[in-house]
Amino acid sequence: MNALNGWLKKPLLPDRHRAERRITPGLAAYHSAGSTQKQDSIRDISSTGVYLLTEERPARGAIVSLTLQREGPLEMNSGHRIAVQARAVRWGEDGIGLSFVLPTGMDLRLWESSTKAIAEEPEPEDVLQEFRMAKALAFVQRICPSSGNEAAQLLHEGLSNYRIESAVDIALKAEELLAAGPDAERMRVHPHLVLRILEDGSWAEAEWIRQFWAGLLITSCTVEGTDESNLAFIDLLSQLTAIHTRVFAAACSKATKVMTGPGSISVQPLVCTAEEMTQIAGSHDLIRIDRDLEHLYDLGLLEKRVKSTFFSVIDDTLITPTPLALQLYARCNGHRGATEDFYGLVSPELHVTTNE
Numbered sequence: 001m002n003a004l005n006g007w008l009k010k011p012l013l014p015d016r017h018r019a020e021r022r023i024t025p026g027l028a029a030y031h032s033a034g035s036t037q038k039q040d041s042i043r044d045i046s047s048t049g050v051y052l053l054t055e056e057r058p059a060r061g062a063i064v065s066l067t068l069q070r071e072g073p074l075e076m077n078s079g080h081r082i083a084v085q086a087r088a089v090r091w092g093e094d095g096i097g098l099s100f101v102l103p104t105g106m107d108l109r110l111w112e113s114s115t116k117a118i119a120e121e122p123e124p125e126d127v128l129q130e131f132r133m134a135k136a137l138a139f140v141q142r143i144c145p146s147s148g149n150e151a152a153q154l155l156h157e158g159l160s161n162y163r164i165e166s167a168v169d170i171a172l173k174a175e176e177l178l179a180a181g182p183d184a185e186r187m188r189v190h191p192h193l194v195l196r197i198l199e200d201g202s203w204a205e206a207e208w209i210r211q212f213w214a215g216l217l218i219t220s221c222t223v224e225g226t227d228e229s230n231l232a233f234i235d236l237l238s239q240l241t242a243i244h245t246r247v248f249a250a251a252c253s254k255a256t257k258v259m260t261g262p263g264s265i266s267v268q269p270l271v272c273t274a275e276e277m278t279q280i281a282g283s284h285d286l287i288r289i290d291r292d293l294e295h296l297y298d299l300g301l302l303e304k305r306v307k308s309t310f311f312s313v314i315d316d317t318l319i320t321p322t323p324l325a326l327q328l329y330a331r332c333n334g335h336r337g338a339t340e341d342f343y344g345l346v347s348p349e350l351h352v353t354t355n356e
Contacts, residue, residue, distance in 0.1 A: 106138035136171035163202035173214035188225025252329035
């Protein structure tokens with residue numbers, strides 16, 4: 001009993017430079033409780049661990065998966081939460097002390113931000129932002145060691161606040177996508193590409209567009225880390241607004257495609273009514289949609305159409321994607337292989353026919 005009491009009285013964590021703990025009102029953690037997800041409040045948190053107010057008592061040394069966020073329903077927006085792992089290090093009367101098990105290279109330094117003052121009782125969003133930033137930088141450092149300092153400077157000083165959040169979100173989405181594929185730990189990326197993706201992609205306000213940038217980031221990764229073929233696709237995506245991207249994505253997903261030979265994809269003409277175009281573009285301004293279509297034609301992402309007059313009101317319009325558009329869409333969705341494989345197409349010579 002004396003040994004148990006002594007263990008319970010130990011500090012929350014094996015301190016790393018006596019990491020400062022602070023109370024963060026409103027910060028909570030979701031974790032597994034049997035077959036369900038349970039939310040418990042956080043009493044205090046530091047760069048090395050957290051004290052969770054809970055009735056759960058995992059064994060000492062057990063790894064617990066936590067999703068940190070503001071108290072309330074589980075956040076659907078990935079930018080408002082962060083998943084971390086922690087090891088149970090002690091029990092208390094009202095909860096458990098957990099030590100963070102951070103990814104290799106993740107240098108979390110709560111309360112040490114050089115860009116802004118941190119309140120004595122910080123908002124949950126302040127804590128989550130520091131976690132997400134540290135995790136994103138660790139990922140970039142892993143896939144491109146030579147760009148670590150430049151990426152840190154970009155995310156700390158080179159972008160406005162909302163662009164920082166977008167760039168961090170792209171990196172974290174890419175990390176999740178890359179982890180699901182083969183050779184994830186061996187993948188590397190050319191420094192020019194990763195910095196371009198983070199900087200250009202940081203303008204994307206919509207989460208689904210940031211997902212496209214994340215797809216480009218992981219398809220830029222190879223074991224050698226020298227492939228620059230995605231540079232042309234980065235240039236293309238950086239020239240697309242939200243409406244451009246909606247139309248381009250709809251064209252690639254809706255068009256009927258067939259293989260006409262080895263590596264050769266033919267696309268049947270895709271015609272949409274004015275009503276369909278307003279739904280795809282998310283806008284009722286037909287003149288603007290018409291101008292946006294011209295931009296996509298000029299970029300080589302849509303097959304050229306024949307128009308009777310400039311800026312005519314759209315009746316039926318052609319939005320057939322080009323082979324270049326099909327490649328871009330596949331890479332934006334994280335596909336590194338042959339374009340036809342992404343669309344589930346089979347070359348004609350692979351079809352075997354038999355005479356009955």
